[in-house]
Amino acid sequence: MSKTRPVLIVTAKLDTHADAVISELKARGQPFFRLNTDDFHTEYRTMLRSGDRSVTFEDIWGRSVRFPHDVHAIWHRKPVESNNPPGVKQRGTADMIQSETLELLNSLSCFHDRPWYNNPENNRVSQRKFPQLCLASELGFRVPRTLITNDPGEARRFAAQTQGGVLCKAMKEAGYSTPNGSYFIFSRRVGKDEFDAHADRIALCPTLLQEYIEKDYELRVTVIGDEVFACRLDSQADEAARIDWRMVSPDRIAHSMVTLDNKVEAALKAMMRRFGLRFGAFDLIVTPEGETVFLELNPNGQWYWIELTTGAPMASAMADLLQS
The missing domain is CATH 3.30.470.20 (ATP-grasp fold, B domain)
Incomplete structure (x- = not known):
């Protein structure tokens, strides 16, 4: 077990999971460096160098870490979008800053010299529901009958063949924000009459439908x-x-x-x-x-x-x- 090289933890300021694990690491005398991506522009400075293939993070308290050379492992926990730098008010400018910041953080995934838990590239591939279902079936699991479609006719045919109603769920983002507030999409069981009444809207967006078990x-x-x-x-x-x-x-x-x-x-x-x-x-x-x-x-x-x-x-x- 490492007690010399730090663990790099990439997350957000409000993360009870990271807090709990950091308490464990502190009790063991294990060094760590916590990078809260929401405070990226106000509390951290970053230098990514091609010469020695490294990225250095420094915080406003004088702590620093060089990845991957001086790091034992990296925990890609729950990073979030960074807050806008002070004084940035234009939407286009803020979007560009977010995009560039995300690109820098995503560049870390090219370093395979240290253990990742998990590498974000692997997370992105594995979180896709359709490949999950295909692999689960290959490995011997029963999986729900599933249709992903933007064809209302196919959706109606699927629903007609499904006993007990159809389950509608998000493929990726269960949470989203609008100018009027933030919303979370829960999985929902829809009966035949309600499904028939709204099935034409499936043409607007690919929709994941499953048999309800x-x-x-x-x-x-x-x-x-x-x-x-x-x-x-x-x-x-x-x-x-x-x-x-x-x-x-x-x-x-x-x-x-x-x-x-x-x-x-x-x-x-x-x-x-x-x-x-x-x-x-x-x-x-x-x-x-x-x-x-x-x-x-x-x-x-x-x-x-x-x-x-x-x-x-x-x-x-x-x-x-x-x-x-």
Whole structure:
């Protein structure tokens, strides 16, 4: 375990996951450098040099780190867009600054000299839902029948062949902002009459449709290196959480840590290897008949609420991984 070279943590100022893991690292005497990308223009200076293939970050408190040479590992946790530099008010100028800043940060992914958790390029590929479903099926999972289309006729035919209604969900961005506010798109079960009434709008945007599969309970499985934390969510006991458990506060749902079937665990780890990941959060369901169904993989998913709810030592496992 490294206690000399620092761990580089790329995240945002408000990140309880990073806070928890940093507390673990501090207790172990492990150096780290935290880069909060929202404060990039006010608290950091950056130098990326082609000569020695390195990037140096310095903060306003005099701390610095040179990546990859002086870094043990990098945790690409939850970076966000940087706040506009003071005095920048024009939208076009702000957009250009955001684009250039993002390009600089994305350039870090070309350095493969140190362990990544995870490399953002691998995250981008693995977060796409259609490739996930194809790979999950190849690895032996049952997956929901799925159609992605902007053809209302095909959508209606799919819905007509689906028992129990159609599930509509976002392919990528579940959250978005408008001048009138911010919104989150939850997965939604739509009945036949409502679907028929609105299906023509599918022509406006490719839409992900799935058969709805009845659940006995749900599983949130977080894989941290070789450690597997499987949490059972009894979402079906709360009417508001039956379709999408994210619609309610976690404290309304009973959580319990469980042991996965060996074949299920092996398949999840195989998916991680295929996507080049060392961290991932999986959403699975278990049907009333006891069959495990793959829903999706979030390569940078949330997990700290599970530790707070169940006591599972997930922050410690993440610190172990960063030091390994």
